[in-house]
Amino acid sequence: MEYMYDLAISLIREYMAKKISLNWYMRFRNWFWHKQSGFIRRSYSRWAAQEIIERITEICFGYPDYMFMNGIFDVIDDYILELYYYQHVKEFKGFKIAIDTAEDIKNYLKTNLKGENKL
Numbered sequence: 001m002e003y004m005y006d007l008a009i010s011l012i013r014e015y016m017a018k019k020i021s022l023n024w025y026m027r028f029r030n031w032f033w034h035k036q037s038g039f040i041r042r043s044y045s046r047w048a049a050q051e052i053i054e055r056i057t058e059i060c061f062g063y064p065d066y067m068f069m070n071g072i073f074d075v076i077d078d079y080i081l082e083l084y085y086y087q088h089v090k091e092f093k094g095f096k097i098a099i100d101t102a103e104d105i106k107n108y109l110k111t112n113l114k115g116e117n118k119l
Contacts (some may be wrong), residue, residue, distance in 0.1 A: 012049055020045040
C-alpha cells in the first residue's frame with residue numbers, strides 16, 4: 001500500500017514541476033514585477049500541493065487524524081472541505097486558489113492512476 005502513496009506523492013510533485021513551478025518567476029522577477037498576481041497564484045497553489053503531500057505522508061505514519069481515511073482521494077476531499085470552511089469563515093483569495101489546485105490535483109491523479117489499484 002505504501003507504493004501507492006509514494007506513487008501519488010511523486011505524481012503530485014510532477015504536477016507541481018509542470019504546472020506550478022516558481023523557477024521562471026524567481027529568475028526573472030525583476031523584469032516581470034508586474035506579473036505579481038501570477039506569482040501569488042502559483043505560491044498559493046504550491047502551498048496547497050505541499051499540504052496534500054504532507055497529509056498523504058501522515059497516512060503512511062499512521063497518525064490518528066487520518067486513521068479512518070480509505071485512500072488518497074479521501075484525504076484530498078477532506079482537505080477541500082476544510083478549505084471551503086476556511087473560505088466561508090474568511091473570504092480570502094488564497095483559499096479559493098488552494099481549492100482549485102486541490103481539485104486539479106485530484107483530477108490529475110485520477111487520469112494518471114487509471115490502471116492502478118484504488119487509492
